[in-house]
Ligand code: SF4
């Protein structure tokens with residue numbers, strides 16, 4: 507008798523010898539991603555690998571692989587995708603998006619995954635720090651007296667160190683990083 511066929515909880519190979527039980531999969535995840543702005547075309551992917559071949563981040567970080575991320579989403583590996591920091595490695599350079607023969611908007615898809623990860627409370631520490639800086643100073647690189655001295659030397663007018671109006675625009679992001687209450 508084929509023991510595997512009768513296994514009530516089949517497993518999915520994750521690579522590196524790790525197996526995943528079917529019970530850990532979320533079969534609605536691909537649909538959830540498709541419903542996010544930018545995630546619409548994910549089901550068109552036929553796994554050709556052109557995106558991964560051209561990805562500059564993959565060249566330096568071999569564990570980052572857009573094709574693999576897409577397969578994981580389509581298989582329903584919700585937790586593995588959203589809890590892993592690798593979705594945040596995408597530099598939004600659009601190389602993959604320009605090369606995809608199926609018209610999958612991969613860079614937009616990565617942004618959709620970042621948004622989903624954010625809503626489930628998973629993001630690098632640097633993100634809320636950057637948002638706080640934007641809210642308080644209106645820029646990620648606030649200018650100080652030293653910068654303005656260099657500008658004066660170069661014949662340029664001084665610039666303000668902060669842009670408070672940006673903080674007003676970012677008001678809705680005050681709760682960034684806190685998981686949504688059910
Ligand atoms: S290039 Fe497009 S079709 Fe090919 S693996 Fe990447 S997303 Fe899928």
Ligand code: SF4
Pocket residue numbers: 557560561562563564572595596597598599600601602603612613616
């Ligand atoms: S947009 Fe992201 S996934 Fe696509 S090639 Fe650039 S870094 Fe890689």
